[in-house]
Amino acid sequence: QRPAAEVERGAFLSRCMEIVADQRENANGDCGSYPMECVRNIGIAAHIDAGKTTTTERILYYTGLIHRMGDVDDGNTVTDWMEQERERGITITSAAITCHWTQREEPLAKLFVGVPHRINIIDTPGHVDFTAEVERSMRVLDGAVAVFCGVAGVQPQSETVWRQATKYNVPRIAFVNKMDRVGANFANAVAEMRRKLGAYAYPVVLPIGAEDRFAGIIDLVNMRAIRYDPSDEMGLRYEVAEVPAELAAEARHAREELVHAVADKDDEVANLVIEDQPVEAGVLKRAIRRLTCRIELVPVLCGSAFRKRGVQPLVDAIVDYLPSPLDVPPAPGMDPADPGRPVEVPAVEDAPFCSLAFKLWSDPFVGKLVFFRVYRGRLNKGDFIYNPRTQRRERVSRVLMIHADKRIDVDTVQAGDIAALVGLRNITTGDTLCDEDNPVLLEPPTFPEPVISMAVEPKTHLDQQRLSVGLQRLAEEDPTFRCFTHEETGQMIIAGMGELHLEIIRDRLFREFKVEAHAGAPQIAYRETVTQPAEGEGKFIRQTGGRGQYGHVCLQIEPNGRGQGLAIENKVVGGAIPKEYMPAAIDGVNEALAGGVLAGYPMVDVKVQIVDGSFHEVDSSELAFKMAGIFAFKDAVRRAQPVLLEPIMKVEVSTPGEYQGDLLGDLSRRRARVHGIEARGQAVVLNADVPLSELFGYATAIRSLSKGRAAYSMEPAYFEPVPASVLAKVLDQSGGQARYD
Secondary structure, eight states, rough: OGGGSSSHHHHHHHHHHHHHHHHBOOOTBBBOOOOOEEEEEEEEEETTTTSSSHHHHHHHTTTTTTTSOOTTTTTTOOOOHHHHHHTSSHHHEEEEEEEEEBBBOOOOOOSBBBOOOEEEEEEEEOOOHHHHHHHHHHOOSSSSEEEEETBBBHHHHHHHHHHHHHHOOEEEEEEEEOOSSTTTOOOHHHHHHHHHHOOOOOEEEEESSGGOOOEEEEEETTTTTEEEEEETTTTEEEEEOOOHHHHHHHHHHHHHHHHHHHHOOOHHHHHHHHHHHHHOOOHHHHHHHHHHHHOEEEEEOBTTTTTTTTTHHHHHHHHHHSTTTSSSSOOOETTTTTTEEEEEEEESSSSSOEEEEEEEEETTTTTTEOOOOOOOEEETTTTTEETTTTEEEEEEEEEEEETTTEEEEEEETTTEEEEEESOOOSSOOOOOOOHHHHHHEEEOOOOOOOOEEEEEEESSHHHHHHHHHHHHHHHHHOTTTTTEETTOOOOEEEESSSHHHHHHHHEEEEHHHOOOOOEOEEEEEEEEESSSSSSEEEEEOOOOSSSSSEEEEEEEEEOTTTTTOOEEEEOOTSSSGGGHHHHHHHHHHHHHHHHSSSSOOOSEEEEEEEEEOOOOOTBBBBBHHHHHHHHHHHHHHHHHHHHEEEEEEEEEEEEGGGGHHHHHHHHHTTTTTTEEEEETEEEEEEEEEEGGGGGGHHHHHHHHHHOOOOEEEEEEEEEEOOOHHHHHHHHHHTTTHHHHH
């Protein structure tokens, strides 16, 4: 189980062929276990409408998993299986699917010719509202294919998914799609990757033509041209020939640039370049693989998934360049008994079982599904697994391999596999499932906080019961979705990442849980903070004829650095507040922080120091000091010039030039700060920061102003104080005007 680069090539290939031949068929007729060298766990990630699902569909067709290619516009693709996805033509939930690919004998240098590989693919959403699906997928993947639009280049959500891949150290290759579209420019797309993403990106192919003349690609590693038959609509017939004479000089220059880029980071190629020796295709390809696995190089390919051009070379690149589970560093974890002691979990089959539950899903046929990635060992049906978080063990009744919306029962999964379990209880996203005698806590994925909320009310009493069940299940599945009851109004509040996110939640409540509910206007997740230091004093004194209540707390507050969060410190000396009452006083401060003073929103970036107080030997109690802590904090906040913070979104609008003025005017009316206007091909791109409260209904407005030709995307950026001109209106809507006055 050593990485391929460390093994004799002939012995390695022979071993892979023998193992695959022995394990190819299992009792269910599905592909059995593969050696880990022959497994690729990859994700397809990109901006919305860059062609992720279409690319995935073509890969499934060419690998033989499906026999008819679907289309996003027709709503019949394999990975977009939800009704909402097919109706809207977008990906909402990440879908896992497995295919198999064997590189064929061709006059091209390939690393794994004739060796069957299993490719586990996760097709992720591109819309920012469903960024949690990308986040948790990146956490368990070994590699990723970043898809870019050949016309638009690097778009806002492209930057987001790139940052997510960087956060989890995921090696990636880039695929510039839509090379057949008007305005497609491969060189511009590569330049934007380097400029906007800081990627060490270099093409390993060049396009032959562009737009309606896009006919194939030039493989720079092998210096061969791959031309597709224009009469073949399925993209199955192509020829491998010499590089066309008119492109020979450009191809030689691009290959030299690629070789020098690799030589700058790889010793083997560097030695050949220094000695002025030719760099053979096989040597160059192995060096590219080493650098890609170390995240030091991003190979760039191109094609047109919709027109079925360049997809087979992409699958070859996935096998050749992206890592197997053995090529990535061991998964980092902690010892549950000693959280400060790090533990590494290497990809080894004959070792204690360890896996990470990265997704939960309610299936109408089999119940609650727990998607998990196996990092070490193997799991058999009937085994017991241990959850270090709950310190409970459960028996595994069913193990499933996932093929989009289809489930296949298997008896065993091993290191490197992605599968699902049925029937587990008390599992949340990010839990580690492992062997009880060798417990480990793997690092869970992290998720952004919700930015928008709305109130929901069931129509009938029967709907009330169904609503509670439905919201609970949806909250278990989606870490960025919250549901809670508002303490003051008693309303059921749902919160998520955007209007579309909450719209999908409501639609699923109706279709899957048969709940009919009214929904109120979305509410903004405002925050509160203070702008200057202040002191506060709180006393809670009650006399009822017998034993009374007495608590007295003095504290100081000051602004904490932006993004530094909350801090509470005990600075009491001399026993002014006995130790047994200090936790109660801190609880009171925490409760006040959650409610705020201006409008009842949570407070952020505040530092609190409890400095003094007093107590009564008979009447003091924990309740009294908790109430005193609340009063003292609110007293200090009123003196500290509190302000209301609103979420600001980073918005990018792409529009034809003739609508630029109308859209700029509309953004100005929405309190936007426009900080960039640039030409990108035939379009104009407007970059602005806009308050989220002003963006409701913007999708409809932008379509109306541009006759449907403009598009926009947004992502959370930061919080900033609400202007005085809008503050009174916001406080009035939230019921905070009286407190403000």
